[in-house]
Amino acid sequence: MVHPRALGANPAVTAARLAVRLAWRNLGRNRRRSLITGAAIAFALFFAVILRSLQLGVYNHMVATVVGSMSGYVQVSDTAYWPSQNLDYALYEDPAWLEELRADGDVASAYPRLQGFSLVTLGEKSGVAQWIGISPEEAEAPLWRARLASGSWNAAPGSVWLGKRLAQQLHAAVGDTVVxxxxxxxxxxxxxxxxxxxxxxMGNPELEKRSAVVGLADAQEFAGAYGMWSYVQVTPRRTELNHDPTTDLGAQHPLSGAQFLGWQTRMPELIQAIQADSSGGRVILFILYVVIGFGLLGTMIMLANERRREFAMQLAMGMRRGLLAGIVFVEVLILSLTGAAVGAALGRVAVLILDRFPLRLQGDVAAAMEQQGWEPILPPSLDGSITVTHAGIIVVIALLAAAWPLRTVFKTSPIQR
Amino acid sequence: MNRSLLLGLLAFASTVRLAAQNPTEILAKAEKTAIGTSSYSELSMKATRARYTRMLDLKSWTHTNKYALIVVTGPERDRGTRYLRADKQMYSFVPRTGKVVKLPQSMLMAGGFMGTDASMDNLLGQASLAKDFTHQYLGTETVNGLPCHKIKCKPKPGVPVAADEVVAWVHTGDKGWVRLSFQSTRSGELQRMDALEFGRMDGVQMPVKLQFSTQGGKQTTLMTVKTWKKQPQLNAAWFTPERLEQTQP
Structure with missing residues (x-):
């Protein structure tokens, strides 16, 4: 070992370099111990990432089902439209503004609609329906194409597409005329x-019971709202829960008399349900971390006890306690970072696999979910920030656990044993 | 002097007590013209909203409180829209569809009549306060400048009304009802009707200007009776879906 001062280098840098080199050697000295500790960290992170990704993914799935297809992630409507959703508070058409909004890189689609309620009758049967006037471009969208249960989307003006259950209620078949x-x-x-x-x-029994879809022009004629939209349904490119583009879009594409409302504002009950469920998930993660944390602490205590003699010897030979503590700290740091890197990589791969082949629910649960209009799958969230956050948490926990061997370093007496 | 005042007070108290015993009679008397006389009338309505006002002109034939035919004569876009009530059956005719549509009976209880604050049953015949409700006399009160008996009415079971309770103010004289307040135990006052002006039509004393208010008075509709005539020849058999189709605005 070269004496640090002989090289005339910065003593702190030299000491750090020495600590890293010794730490690396120390890790190699007991490979099994290092492997167990690293693996514990890696697995903790692996499970945390999968757990959280699945949970947040299910929320995204839920929001996409409830909001994405019908009322939209973002709605542009008259300032008085919400919460009554009254047809009287419609917007004047502004095709130039719509083009500009659609050209925005953050906007996946923007469709104007006109909607309201009416009585729909066929012979002696009648039902109250929410009629939705959708633009020709929206009717072209794969989402609506996929919804067709019978009949065809290619129809003359004056056509209506009824929710499956509403059609049943009215005993209406394709070709019938409803008033x-x-x-x-x-x-x-x-x-x-x-x-x-x-x-x-419609993927939702309630919607199937009360939806009547017509062309936008037919709806305007029907309601006497010529040249008007109830709202513009906007789907942003990024739809993660924690990414709400509403304010930005509103600032970039102002429309006089209108406001941009995200689903979070329009459906507070949905975000509350998610928050309530999410905190349950956090409790489970907390328990996971407590278990892992104590496991790590156990490993650390073992490590400290095993190396007590080694520490005593080194101290007796004149090693400074600070440097020794630094070496132990660097050991734990290397271990936890490596473990976290492996865990993050494994977790990411698992999440990507789950995204490709999502978990599919079976049996009654699946049937119940389908009844509610959800595809019975558990897709993971692909949000990278989940991995980063939990890697950070696990590294911090490992470093906290390292306090025990550090304490041992400072408590060990060089003359005992 | 003292004595006459006392006597006067006594006399007043006795009339109140007398009235208190007969809220049903008071209501029956107030409703007599509206329910007992078959009529033809021309009405105009003006609904006032935050963003717009809407005018509506109607022709109406009624027989008791269970038969009515209403034809919209203006504005142009709605001209020819017709409603018919024949006891428990309701029909509508929308000229643009060219079809007579049977309406569910629940329509009678739901929502406003053609975007006004009047309800469907206000125009197509509402339940009889005297016959279909139980009554509680609440004393006298001055409403719209007129002295009135205040009577709380609760619908008898099975009567199709949206309100849980109707408070009626009936003129102590012969003018009939002055204010009706339709109330729900859950959401307070649903609708209020005020008789603002009284007049004599075809020899009958009646309110000729009525105001309907909803949402705590934030929305109001003024209804003016332009013409009112007795039509004693009308009977239940006159109110048929064919009549609905044939009657032109």
Whole structure:
């Protein structure tokens, strides 16, 4: 070992270099111990990442089902439209603004709609339906294409697509003419007869019972809301829970008299349900971390006890306690960082595999979920920040556990034993 | 002097007590014209909203409180829209569809009539306060400048009304009801009707300007009776879906 001062280098750097080199050698001295400790960290992170990704992924899935397809992640509507969703508070069409919004790199799609409620009757049968006027571009979207249960999307103006259950209720078949009547724009009378062009799987029994989809132009004519939109449904490119583009979009594409509302604002009950469930998930993660933390602490205590003689010897030979403590600290740091890197890599791979081949629920649970309109799968969230956050947490826990051997270093007497 | 005052007070108290015993009679008398006389009327309505006002002109034939035919004569976009009530059956005709549509009976209890604050049953015949409700006399009160009996009415079981309770203010004289407040135990006052002006039509004393208010008075609709005529020849058989289709605005 070269004496540090002989080289004339910065003594602190030299000491650090020495500590790293000795730590590396120490790790190699008891490979099994190092491996066990590293593996504990790696597995803890692996499970934490999978657990959290699945949980957040299910929330994304839930939001995509409940919000994404129907009311939209972001709605642009008249400032008075929410919460009553009254047809009277419609927006004037602004195609130039819509084009500009659609051109935004953060916007995946933006579709104007006009919607309201009316009575739909066929013969003696009647039902109250929410009619939704969708633009031709929206009807082209794969989402609506996939919803068709019977009939066709290629139909003349004056056609209506009924929710599957509403069609059953009315005993309506493709080709029948239904009469819709109700209140139109600003108190006018809404009335029209529409030909049933198809029925729809809305993925939600409630929606299937009360949805009637028509072309936007037909809806405007029906309600007397010529040249008006109820709202524009905007789907952003990024739809993660913690990424809410509403404010940015609103600032970049202002529309006079209108406001941008994210689903978080429009459906506080959904975000509350998620938060409640999420805190349950956090409790489980906390328990996982407590278990792992004590496991690590056990390993550290073992490590400290095994090396008590080694520490005493080194101290007796004149090693400074600070340097010895530094070496132990660096050992733990290397171990935890390596473990975390391995765990993060494994977790990421597992998440990617789960994304490709999502867990599929079976049996009654699956049936119940399908009834609620969800595909019965548990897709993981691909959010990279989950891995980073939990890697950070596990490294901090490992370093806290390292306090025990450090304490041992400072307590060991060079003259005993 | 003292004595006459006492007598007067006694006399007043006795009239109150007398009235207190007969809230049902008071209501029956107030409703007599509306329910007992078949009529033809022309009405105009003006609904006031935060962003717009809406005018509506109607022609209406009624027979008791269970038969009515209403034809919209204006505005142009809604002209020709018709409603018919024949006891428990309700029908509507929307000119643009060219079809007579049977309406579910629940429509009678739900929502406003064509974007106004009047309800469907306000126009198509509402339940009789005297016959379909139980009554509690609450004393006298001055409403819209007129002395009134205040009577709390609760619907008898099975009567299809949206309100859990109706408070009626009936003129102590012969003007009939002055204010009706339709209340729900859950959400307070649902709707209020005020008779703002009284007049004589075809020899009958009646309110000729009525105000409907909802949402705690934030939305109001003013209804003016332009014409009212007795039509003694009308009977239940006159109110048929065919009549609905044929009657032109």
């Amino acid at each position: 819709a009547m109700g209140q139109g724009f600003q108190g006018s009378m809404a009335g029209a007869s529409w030909v049933v062009a198809g029925t729809l799987n």
